[in-house]
Amino acid sequence: MTTTPPSEHDIHAYVDGHLDGTARNEVERYLARHPERAGEVQHWRQDAKQLRTLLAGDLASSSETDPARIREGSRRRRLKRFAIAAAVLLSLSLGGVGGWAARGLGAGTQAPMADAIQAYRLLAQDHALGMDITTGNEGDLRAWLAGRLGPAARLPDLTDAGFRPMGGRLFATDQGPAAMILYDDGNGRMVSFYVRPPGVARHLLPRGTREDEGLLADYWSDGSHNYAVVAVADDAGREAARRMLRGAI
């Protein structure tokens, strides 16, 4: 007996409980034969259920937003308030995003520059995130980096070493804003240059190398920032990282 995979629409409709009778049975029959897909779908259902439960408590309203009151309110005052809100949003969109979200994640001891490795994983391997800036111009990236981390965050000249810049992305860390610049090593492999302030504790790193689940990180510090070069831990990646380090330090 053959089964055609259900459409993406049907899979989601199944997760969200929009399917009835026959359609639901069909999806279930398919999932029974495809355990790996079934696992994912099961996780999606759990996530959806959890979100519903967790967000159920956030339902409340403020009397200030009551329509009758808003009809009476002064328009000018509201506009002013919205300008303030925009300023608050600014701080949130820039710094606050993970402000509380990751608080629970930071506990425990951390391997050096583990954030650089995770950034590489998210951007270069999983493609879970987009870039904040996409450009092949190293000068633009240098200006972008200086504008966000300050002039002391140094982006070396790596085009001379054969690297082609692709773009960059900012991350918030407990030590302050960090940035990752992705390069093509000239042979289609991606190597990242990551820079992060040392934080208020001024935790500067000695020069070192380590590997973590198939990725390697070379790290060092220049006295004002911590840096890492991350690549895939194979021969070609090692060679590219060495080449980038020569250009960077």
Place this chain on the structure above:
Amino acid sequence: MPDPTIDEALRTMLPRLRRFALWLARDEHAADDLVQSTVERALTKWQSRREQESLRAWLFSILYRLFLDGKRRAGLYARLLGALAREDEPTWPSAERVAEANATLEAFASLPVEQRSILLWITVEGMSYQEVADILAIPIGTVMSRLSRARRALRLLSDGPHASPALRLLK
């Protein structure tokens, strides 16, 4: 002439709008301002609303656009990042909420705005795919693929970062 039925219809939606605003802005004052501006706009534009369009989708879409506009304006000052990122603390959720927060909530909070919105609309609000397509002004097929991406991202983030350092996605 104020119409009490309009006010009543809006009033029933306020808690949902505010919850959405909180999860967008993650600041109670900003969320209230967003809801307030949404209601204000809804009142002035009530006549132009299409009859068959769901009120819920219409209001969510107004709020979503107001938020994106605010963010865009905020982006003009992006170079202030260095100072702001260190000093500003979001005022929501509260400390108690943080204590109870789990991996799913943390992951949800760190998703990009659009993915967070899509998941909230579909899984929490129970909106139809068509309503979401209307809000985002995209075909329904695109909603499906973005929903897949959002669900995978949520999974990845709630599975992933436990053993990992405090790396956060800046949006």
